[in-house]
Amino acid sequence: MIELFDVTKRFGSEVAVDGISLRVETGELCALVGTSGCGKSTTLSMINRLIEHDGGEIHLDGQPVRSFDEVALRRRIGYVIQSTGLFPHWTVARNIGLVPRLLKWPKGRVRERVEELMQLLGLPVAEFADKYPRQLSGGQAQRVGVARALAADPDILLMDEPFGALDPITRETLQHELRELQARLHKTIVFVTHDMDEALALADRLVVMHQGRIVQQGKPIALLHDPVNPFVESLLGGMDRGLKEAALIQVGERMLPLGPRLLASERIAYGASLSQALSVMLWHQVDRLTVVDEEDIPIGELSLRRLLGAKAS
Amino acid sequence: MGEGRVSPNWVVLSLMLACLAAWLILDAVSVAPNRIVPGSAYAALEIMSGWPALLLTAPMLAVVVLAWRPDQQRLKLALATTVLLLALLPLWLSAATAVLVEPSMPQARVGIGPSLWLLLFLLLLVLIELRTRLALSRSMGWCLLLPMIVSWWLSLALWLEPLALQREYQARSAQFTSALTMHLVLVGAAVAASLVLAALLALAMRRHAGIRRAGFGVLNFLQTIPSLALFGLLLAPLAWLGTHVDWLAAIGVSGIGWAPAFLALLGYSLLPMVRNIHVALEEVDPAVIESARGMGMSRRQVFLQVRLPLALPIVIEGIRITTVQAIGLTAVAALIGAGGLGTFIFQGLGQAAMDMVLLGALPIIVMALFADALFGSLSERLRQGGTA
Ligand SMILES: Nc1ncnc2c1ncn2[C@@H]1O[C@H](COP(=O)(O)OP(=O)(O)O)[C@@H](O)[C@H]1O
Numbered sequence: 064m065i066e067l068f069d070v071t072k073r074f075g076s077e078v079a080v081d082g083i084s085l086r087v088e089t090g091e092l093c094a095l096v097g098t099s100g101c102g103k104s105t106t107l108s109m110i111n112r113l114i115e116h117d118g119g120e121i122h123l124d125g126q127p128v129r130s131f132d133e134v135a136l137r138r139r140i141g142y143v144i145q146s147t148g149l150f151p152h153w154t155v156a157r158n159i160g161l162v163p164r165l166l167k168w169p170k171g172r173v174r175e176r177v178e179e180l181m182q183l184l185g186l187p188v189a190e191f192a193d194k195y196p197r198q199l200s201g202g203q204a205q206r207v208g209v210a211r212a213l214a215a216d217p218d219i220l221l222m223d224e225p226f227g228a229l230d231p232i233t234r235e236t237l238q239h240e241l242r243e244l245q246a247r248l249h250k251t252i253v254f255v256t257h258d259m260d261e262a263l264a265l266a267d268r269l270v271v272m273h274q275g276r277i278v279q280q281g282k283p284i285a286l287l288h289d290p291v292n293p294f295v296e297s298l299l300g301g302m303d304r305g306l307k308e309a310a311l312i313q314v315g316e317r318m319l320p321l322g323p324r325l326l327a328s329e330r331i332a333y334g335a336s337l338s339q340a341l342s343v344m345l346w347h348q349v350d351r352l353t354v355v356d357e358e359d360i361p362i363g364e365l366s367l368r369r370l371l372g373a374k375a376s
Numbered sequence: 377m378g379e380g381r382v383s384p385n386w387v388v389l390s391l392m393l394a395c396l397a398a399w400l401i402l403d404a405v406s407v408a409p410n411r412i413v414p415g416s417a418y419a420a421l422e423i424m425s426g427w428p429a430l431l432l433t434a435p436m437l438a439v440v441v442l443a444w445r446p447d448q449q450r451l452k453l454a455l456a457t458t459v460l461l462l463a464l465l466p467l468w469l470s471a472a473t474a475v476l477v478e479p480s481m482p483q484a485r486v487g488i489g490p491s492l493w494l495l496l497f498l499l500l501l502v503l504i505e506l507r508t509r510l511a512l513s514r515s516m517g518w519c520l521l522l523p524m525i526v527s528w529w530l531s532l533a534l535w536l537e538p539l540a541l542q543r544e545y546q547a548r549s550a551q552f553t554s555a556l557t558m559h560l561v562l563v564g565a566a567v568a569a570s571l572v573l574a575a576l577l578a579l580a581m582r583r584h585a586g587i588r589r590a591g592f593g594v595l596n597f598l599q600t601i602p603s604l605a606l607f608g609l610l611l612a613p614l615a616w617l618g619t620h621v622d623w624l625a626a627i628g629v630s631g632i633g634w635a636p637a638f639l640a641l642l643g644y645s646l647l648p649m650v651r652n653i654h655v656a657l658e659e660v661d662p663a664v665i666e667s668a669r670g671m672g673m674s675r676r677q678v679f680l681q682v683r684l685p686l687a688l689p690i691v692i693e694g695i696r697i698t699t700v701q702a703i704g705l706t707a708v709a710a711l712i713g714a715g716g717l718g719t720f721i722f723q724g725l726g727q728a729a730m731d732m733v734l735l736g737a738l739p740i741i742v743m744a745l746f747a748d749a750l751f752g753s754l755s756e757r758l759r760q761g762g763t764a
């Protein structure tokens with residue numbers, strides 16, 4: 064659990080973070096969003112003390128971060144940044160094994176852990192272990208970055224726009240993988256991004272920042288429905304909010320069992336989102352879809368009425 | 377191969393045509409009956425027409441033809457031919473010497489003419505171009521010079537006794553060895569001392585902005601003083617020290633000699649060294665440093681395991697620049713009695729004995745090229761494993 068109590072940071076006369084209070088529960092993924100320069104990275108870096116806070120307190124599991132040795136503290140916290148920050152003169156395997164080696168794990172255990180993580184992140188050991196960072200694509204490099212952050216199995220993960228430099232397709236793949244990873248590992252994650260779709264797709268808790276303050280926080284759906292002011296509303300997509308919400312709801316949640324009618328000719332996967340379902344309807348100009356499971360077997364149907372009824376229920 | 381026609385390699389082509397022209401037109405060798413009398417010069421064809429002339433002309437023409445449609449195979453052939461040409465030069469010179477120098481002239485001196493110098497220079501350029509085209513490694517490049525070196529060594533040992541350069545060397549071989557040693561010691565000491573000092577200075581500069589400004593100001597100023605003037609400036613204080621401080625006098629410090637030379641060399645070496653070390657350390661990607669700290673490396677670990685290794689190629693680049701510069705400057709230091717190979721250059725100039733000048737200048741050039749290549753490849757190798 065990470066708690067910030069009235070935390071402030073000034074750079075000279077400029078107040079970068081202005082009295083922030085925030086609580087990230089254990090196992091929760093908290094996304095910090097906001098326009099660039101609003102203090103997201105500063106907030107993140109104060110948690111692992113790369114930047115020292117000027118006022119307020121930051122606690123990890125009830126202990127103030129200042130009570131820890133800063134180097135020891137950072138070894139307990141995974142850290143991923145946009146430009147990966149991989150050491151260009153070290154191989155992939157050596158990069159991933161960095162923190163375990165700093166913690167003086169025995170050699171064999173480090174190697175095992177590195178191989179385990181490479182497998183976990185879809186990096187075949189034989190192919191990638193001895194490569195240098197410059198030989199990797201952007202997506203591969205960031206996978207290595209995530210593996211390195213996870214190496215010593217930290218409870219807390221700080222991620223500063225980790226997928227910001229990737230192309231949209233790679234970004235979505237990595238978001239998906241992160242979600243699956245999180246479902247298994249239950250880390251406490253603070254995730255900075257300025258991509259609202261990314262934040263909505265990943266976050267358990269969404270925190271909107273503006274000029275060093277928190278303007279609103281809560282569950283993504285709650286923020287979509289009740290933005291406190293026009294700034295949050297426009298940040299969340301303005302008129303697109305309906306589609307953004309639809310993107311968060313699975314077809315499976317809205318479908319009805321197969322009825323007596325003929326199967327609709329167009330199909331949609333059970334796990335697809337309502338916005339995708341709507342897109343298929345628009346494209347084929349139909350108001351009814353057959354819902355199928357992973358094996359493409361019809362298991363239900365979704366009508367436009369049901370789809371629109373999403374909000375009512 | 378089934379591909380379309382390749383366009384000519386104009387670099388090799390024009391270099392080789394220049395070789396041919398130099399070979400056919402310019403004077404290749406000069407002969408003088410002794411050291412005093414000016415010699416008479418001969419072009420290659422004047423000395424030996426017929427097959428010995430063809431011996432070199434034919435390979436040159438062959439390279440020209442090969443460079444016209446240079447596929448991989450032909451480039452390799454051209455390279456082999458160029459290596460052969462370089463090895464043939466001393467052999468041809470030996471033959472020419474045998475023809476020109478009769479047994480009745482025991483004092484005769486054979487000088488190398490502009491044609492041969494040019495040929496040597498142009499052929500080396502061709503070699504570099506072909507090595508680059510064929511993407512051969514640096515070490516392979518060195519191997520390509522081996523036949524030439526062996527051939528020169530053989531010729532000098534067996535047949536080229538009348539070569540003026542050789543005669544100059546034999547007349548003062550002990551002096552040559554000590555001058556060479558002195559030169560190397562001065563360069564080595566100046567570079568090593570400046571490396572240590574520069575590292576300390578650069579580290580201090582990273583800590584304090586004040587030291588950085590002042591340091592670069594002084595070093596930049598030092599660099600603008602002409603070397604002779606700097607020797608002059610050092611003369612008075614060192615002479616004073618030499619006469620007033622006993623232990624300094626005991627190790628040979630005086631207004632002239634090795635002490636002012638060493639100090640001046642150190643002064644000049646400091647700027648490029650400090651600048652490179654400073655830039656190298658500063659320019660390491662801040663994101664890499666941030667992540668190193670974020671992962672929980674201590675300051676010391678960040679410096680030793682990340683910043684320093686990433687800076688090393690540029691530091692070595694600084695050593696390269698400094699060494700090459702010091703090799704040249706040490707030649708000038710001979711003027712204030714520091715010894716070194718410059719002694720031959722200035723004595724030779726004084727006596728208008730060009731061969732003696734060469735005896736000093738040639739090793740200096742070779743040393744500079746060697747240092748350049750050595751540190752260049754070291755820096756490149758470190759860079760390959762690491763940055764970029
Ligand atoms: N090291 C620093 N020195 C001075 N100002 C800084 C520093 N880091 C951040 N700032 C300033 O603090 C504000 C917040 O920055 P940051 O947290 O990086 O924003 P974000 O990550 O939301 O884009 C910005 O105005 C930025 O200019």
Ligand SMILES: [Mg+2]
Binds near residue numbers: 103
């Ligand atoms: Mg930022």
